[in-house]
Each structure stands twice: as C-alpha cells, then as structure tokens.
Amino acid sequence: MLLDRYSGAIWNRLEISKRDLNSDNVLNAKTSFSIFKGSYIKYRVLIDKDKELVIFRPYRPDEEVYNSGDEVKIGWFKEAGIILLD
Structure with a gap:
C-alpha cells in the first residue's frame, strides 16, 4: 500500500463528519x-x-466539534488531492 512506503506531503481538502459524505473518496x-x-x-x-x-x-460555531474516540468519516474529491514526493 502506498501509505506504508510514502515520504513527502499530501495537500488535500479533507472533509470530516459523522454523517455520510458526498465525496469521491470516503474512509x-x-x-x-x-x-x-x-x-x-x-x-x-x-x-x-x-x-x-x-x-x-x-x-x-454552528458545527459539531469531534472528540477523541469519535467514529467519523473523512472524504475528499479527486480534484482536490495533490501528492508531493521527496
């Protein structure tokens, strides 16, 4: 898997929510x-x-703040991700 051998930086506009996300990639x-x-x-x-x-x-102020241990979904659109390798 790429994350196991990766060295560099990822720039991405990640969304975080407890609800389902309407994104290309959701984890x-x-x-x-x-x-x-x-x-x-x-x-x-x-x-x-x-x-x-x-x-x-x-x-x-009108959005929920997530605490340690909260189960969440993170997501991003494919156009929003840039990977910079060393």
Whole structure:
C-alpha cells in the first residue's frame, strides 16, 4: 500500500463528519486528538488503527466539534488531492 512506503506531503481538502459524505473518496476513521486553535480545529484521525492523518478544519460555531474516540468519516474529491514526493 502506498501509505506504508510514502515520504513527502499530501495537500488535500479533507472533509470530516459523522454523517455520510458526498465525496469521491470516503474512509472510516476514529478521532484520536482534537484541539481548538481559534480560527480552526486540528484533528488527528486514525485509519485502520495504525495510519494517522492530520486534518485542519475551519472553526464554525454552528458545527459539531469531534472528540477523541469519535467514529467519523473523512472524504475528499479527486480534484482536490495533490501528492508531493521527496
């Protein structure tokens, strides 16, 4: 799998939600960490129990903030992803 051997950076507009997402790519994940940073929330999510992604989401007072241990879905559209390899 690419994530096992990857070195570089991924730029993507990831969505995170407890509900179904209307995206080209959707993965089930579990929130392992969240912190409010003023204008945004930083999440760490686990995929397959051993692969971690970091998601930065703009803070919107009317939207739910996810806590450690929450089951979520992450998704993105294929046009939104760019991979930069070392």
